Amino acid sequence: MRRSWQTVEVSAARRETARARTLRLRFPDVVTGVPGQHVDLRLTAEDGYQAVRSYSVAAWVPPRELELTVEELDDGEVSPFLVGTLSVGDQLEVRGPVGGWFTWTPDLAGPLQLIAGGSGVVPLMAMLRSHSEARSDVPARLLYSVRSPDHMFYRGELDVVVQEDPQVTVDIAYSRVAPDGRSAGRLTHEAVTASCFPPGDAPAVYICGSTGFVEAVAAWLVEDGHDAARIRTERYGG
Amino acid sequence: MAIPTSGFTGRRKNRDANLPPGQYLTDSFPVLSAGPTPHVLPADWTFRVDAGPGQTHQWNWEQLQALPQEDVTRDIHCVTHWSKFGTTWRGVSLDTLFEDVESEAEYTMVHSYGGYTTNVPLDDLLDGKAWIVHEFDGEPLAPAHGGPARLLVPHLYFWKSAKWVNGIRLMEQDLPGFWETNGYNMYGDPWREERYW
Numbered sequence: 001m002r003r004s005w006q007t008v009e010v011s012a013a014r015r016e017t018a019r020a021r022t023l024r025l026r027f028p029d030v031v032t033g034v035p036g037q038h039v040d041l042r043l044t045a046e047d048g049y050q051a052v053r054s055y056s057v058a059a060w061v062p063p064r065e066l067e068l069t070v071e072e073l074d075d076g077e078v079s080p081f082l083v084g085t086l087s088v089g090d091q092l093e094v095r096g097p098v099g100g101w102f103t104w105t106p107d108l109a110g111p112l113q114l115i116a117g118g119s120g121v122v123p124l125m126a127m128l129r130s131h132s133e134a135r136s137d138v139p140a141r142l143l144y145s146v147r148s149p150d151h152m153f154y155r156g157e158l159d160v161v162v163q164e165d166p167q168v169t170v171d172i173a174y175s176r177v178a179p180d181g182r183s184a185g186r187l188t189h190e191a192v193t194a195s196c197f198p199p200g201d202a203p204a205v206y207i208c209g210s211t212g213f214v215e216a217v218a219a220w221l222v223e224d225g226h227d228a229a230r231i232r233t234e235r236y237g238g
Numbered sequence: 239m240a241i242p243t244s245g246f247t248g249r250r251k252n253r254d255a256n257l258p259p260g261q262y263l264t265d266s267f268p269v270l271s272a273g274p275t276p277h278v279l280p281a282d283w284t285f286r287v288d289a290g291p292g293q294t295h296q297w298n299w300e301q302l303q304a305l306p307q308e309d310v311t312r313d314i315h316c317v318t319h320w321s322k323f324g325t326t327w328r329g330v331s332l333d334t335l336f337e338d339v340e341s342e343a344e345y346t347m348v349h350s351y352g353g354y355t356t357n358v359p360l361d362d363l364l365d366g367k368a369w370i371v372h373e374f375d376g377e378p379l380a381p382a383h384g385g386p387a388r389l390l391v392p393h394l395y396f397w398k399s400a401k402w403v404n405g406i407r408l409m410e411q412d413l414p415g416f417w418e419t420n421g422y423n424m425y426g427d428p429w430r431e432e433r434y435w
Contacts, residue, residue: 005240007241040260040319042240042260043243043246043248044240044241044242044243044246045242045243045246045247045248046242046247048240049247049248050240050248050260051246051248051262052260052261052262052319053262053319054318054319077248077249077262081245081246085245085246086243086244086245087244087245090243090244090245091241091243091244092243093240093241093243095434096434098421098433098434099420099421100419100420100421101272101416101417101420101421102272211268211269211382214269215269215275215382218273218274218275219274219275219277221274222274228273228274228276228352229273229353231273231274232272232273233271233272233273233274235268235269235270235271
């Protein structure tokens with residue numbers, strides 16, 4: 001990893017939802033990392049005031065680019081700027097990628113179980129993309145809990161991944177509003193159990209979401225008999 | 239010299255001499271942990287200081303509660319960039335727990351239920367710098383925040399304040415703990431921004 005700050009350029013941007021945007025950043029040199037890692041972004045105002053935040057990498061675009069997906073927080077200082085103001089061609093400072101725990105590489109043993117709440121899907125999407133790009137023969141499942149279809153990130157791409165990668169299964173759970181033919185409601189223990197590899201398969205489990213989401217889901221999986229040492233968690237806002 | 243970010247003005251509400259570089263102030267209390275929260279009942283809880291063969295000191299919950307309790311108000315700083323000012327805790331100073339410990343060791347490994355570890359130099363745990371706390375904000379410490387008891391060593395980044403703490407082992411040399419082998423700094427001084435390797 002690079003300890004120092006590097007200046008990167010926003011090379012592309014696209015909307016994910018009304019409140020979230022994916023930014024593609026172009027580095028001056030080759031940038032490498034592992035799915036699940038994050039970068040620190042530093043913004044500087046004209047008078048020198050600075051703000052730093054961490055964002056998970058959503059996609060690696062070799063050799064010199066990566067993508068972040070940022071969701072606007074109601075009381076945010078940085079996220080509204082990144083989602084609403086920053087333009088293609090603008091420059092930012094980046095440190096990283098960093099992080100050596102909440103990461104997955106295709107050589108890891110066991111099925112890959114990903115469980116996302118809301119924008120917690122971002123680092124898990126990086127893992128799923130890596131799984132597909134590596135043509136990994138490890139079975140992978142993503143359980144993605146969203147408020148409504150309008151809150152869903154990467155919808156088109158998830159459809160493509162499921163069609164093209166026979167090892168991947170994606171389950172979407174809608175907590176507030178569901179599309180026709182589906183019902184909405186709070187994610188339950190039963191639904192999580194039904195969408196996960198059983199403990200006997202010894203999956204490597206990655207859970208990312210709000211603290212409440214991560215606490216509940218991780219506790220259910222431990223109750224189901226999953227080895228706590230194989231469950232890795234990350235929370236946004238923390 | 240940092241380049242200005244086009245169009246960014248910031249909110250400024252966070253400018254404060256008590257805020258270390260790269261941090262922002264939050265009123266909430268975010269959680270960061272590597273895995274599922276261990277649920278440990280006070281009745282099952284123990285804490286030990288391991289200073290070598292024949293030099294083990296152990297306390298159970300009742301014994302911890304019987305020691306002198308201190309109320310501590312400190313600012314805390316997480317490596318994920320948030321800081322929280324004026325957090326209030328109650329617990330036992332490590333000076334009290336180390337009173338009868340004899341050792342030449344200069345380093346420690348802090349151990350937790352669930353297997354978490356973090357390394358802290360012994361000097362950073364003594365002289366009123368660290369506590370085993372069991373209350374936050376006047377309430378029993380919640381499991382997600384490290385309850386029944388966690389280490390509080392607030393002058394270092396908060397990952398050093400191990401949740402679900404169950405022991406401290408003295409070491410002659412400095413060895414990395416959990417986050418320290420996963421990309422984070424061996425010492426973690428927020429004022430020097432010692433975040434990563």
